[in-house]
Each structure stands twice: as C-alpha cells, then as structure tokens.
Amino acid sequence: MSETVFTLPTAPAGPWDQLTENEKAWIEFIRVISCGSDPRVTPARVRALRVLLDTE
C-alpha cells in the first residue's frame, strides 16, 4: 500500500470555517501538489517543514 494515500478512519469533517485564510491556502496547496492523495504526516516531512518555516 502506498504510504501517502490512506489513513485510518477518524472523526467527521474538520472545522474548515475555523481555519485562517493562510491555513486554508496551505491545505489547498498541499491537496493540489499531492493530487488529492491525502499525504501522511511523516517525521521527514515535518523536519522539512520546520526547516522551511525556520528560514522564512
């Protein structure tokens, strides 16, 4: 099974209307570049995200 595609069932819809416009932009961009595959949060990706935001 692809490590990026599937997750276990969870709670229903998240509070989209409670996200900031910037947060919506991040999530929508992740959806686009991952072709809607719902990429999993992995340690390597989190490290890369930290590097990105630490140097912004």
Place this chain on the structure above:
Amino acid sequence: MTNPYQNTATAKLITDRIRDLSHRKTQAEIASEAGFGNANMMTFLKNGKNKVPLDRVPSLAKALEVDPAYLMRLALDQSVGATAAKAITDIFGTPTTENERGWLDELRDVSDNGDPRLTARSRTALRGIFGK
C-alpha cells in the same frame, strides 16, 4: 453508458482498498460492514456501474479503513460533478482529513501560531517535500 463512473478517483480508491484489505476481509464482508444488502455492490462501485451513495460514506469509509473526509470529497465529486461539488464546499466548507489536521497542527506548532503566509518560496519547498 453501462459504467458511467468508471475511472473516477472514487472507483479507483475503492478498488485499491479492497485489494489492500483482501488478506483480512472479503469483498462481501466489506459490503456488509458498509451496510449494503447486495454483496455485489462493491463490484459495481469498483467498475463504476454505480456511484457511492453519499449517505453510505461514513460506513463505507470505516469498512474500507480510509479517512471519511477524504472519501466524502471524492464521492461528492463523483456524485454531483466537480463544479457542483465545488459550489457545495464553497458554501459549507471542505471536510479536512486526519492527515490535514495533522499538517495544520505541525504548521501551527512550527510557526508558534504565527499563521504563516504561503509564499512563493513555501510553494517551491512544499513541492520538494511532496516529491512533485
């Protein structure tokens, strides 16, 4: 057209999950768990003869062990078309998956709740992170 939903993302997801779960559950068991009286329903969903009934998304997601928000997004697209699905999510908001909530948590944590803008540099870096 006999299989109007063939090759949709929803049909592909269902096909993949049935295959991935085949060592633990039969297709008939998945159909039953999802609340379908007809065991052939999973075949119809896989080959695109039928679309996923939206009221079955929660139980089907559980049976297929996928995130219900993810399946709902795909099923909505399949059910009403991309344009209408976008209109619905524009009004009601799009469901977020567990993974997306995980990304939001990380984003908030890493930025100290700084609500970072998605800059051109961020976009480039994200493409690298997700291998695109």
